[in-house]
């Protein structure tokens with residue numbers, strides 16, 4: 590955990606879109622929208638979910654299983670909670686890494702209440718054996734439990750209460766097809782536009798007891814990597830700054846606080862800049878393979894791929910090609926470097 594007793598997180602990467610520590614979890618709990626109507630942005634997904642939930646309610650059945658895909662911090666957990674909340678269903682939270690054996694999953698599934706929503710975060714990290722058990726559970730609300738060992742082992746079928754599985758993944762591509770196919774609906778969450786993040790912040794500020802200028806909110810929104818979790822986190826740092834310096838939470842406070850935390854004008858943080866810097870200076874703009882890149886910045890390949898790259902791709906600094914990652918002309922310009930004449934350009938690939 591990275592939190593101290595004063596409620597400040599220390600040593601965390603401010604723009605890491607993953608949750609860091611219990612203090613942040615508590616803050617997030619307070620800031621989470623409770624209904625689809627309160628959920629900002631993602632209009633298409635919201636409309637689709639609304640339809641799915643209303644139809645299920647009309648027919649008095651559990652809603653179809655739902656897969657939520659997208660980078661961290663965009664609202665997957667929040668949506669899972671809303672799916673339960675909208676229809677007053679109980680919610681069980683679990684995660685792929687917590688399900689290391691089929692038995693772990695069997696314990697969860699067999700204790701679900703009728704109509705319960707089961708949220709499995711990072712579902713792509715679940716054990717293979719559990720995945721197979723999940724296929725049957727999703728389709729027939731039934732699992733087979735193995736009793737005994739070796740030649741005498743038999744499988745005993747166990748009926749489950751009907752439930753709705755909400756799976757979340759940062760890497761939909763890693764899910765095996767049979768699992769992906771068993772979700773009735775897959776939502777791909779997109780990065781948020783600045784005006785949407787401004788709405789998220791406008792809602793969050795009074796919940797944090799913060800009186801803040803509109804211009805300051807707009808500035809934070811512009812530096813939040815299209816991600817509500819980061820927007821809320823930056824807001825808290827600006828609040829701290831205003832508190833400690835006894836000033837207003839205004840534009841000057843935003844500039845000063847974010848400079849202190851090394852978040853640049855377009856929201857890039859240290860790791861983003863390091864990734865771009867390595868591609869541009871060490872590999873002449875690329876192509877460079879994901880693993881080489883990850884080793885060069887001292888991060889896991891999964892973090893670089895699921896956390897860092899999606900935003901760099903979205904702002905047009907990076908393209909993923911079959912031969913590796915390539916920096917774009919916009920990236921060369923942003924970092925004030927001259928595009929080399931030698932080496933491959935995008936057109937060669």
Ligand code: ADP
Nearest residue numbers: 617620621629661662663664665666667817818
């Ligand atoms: P994920 O599960 O995708 O990592 P979360 O659902 O935990 O993301 O969201 C992270 C934080 O961002 C939560 O505190 C939540 O309040 C906020 N948030 C996410 N999406 C929205 C949204 N559409 N509107 C308002 N707040 C949001």
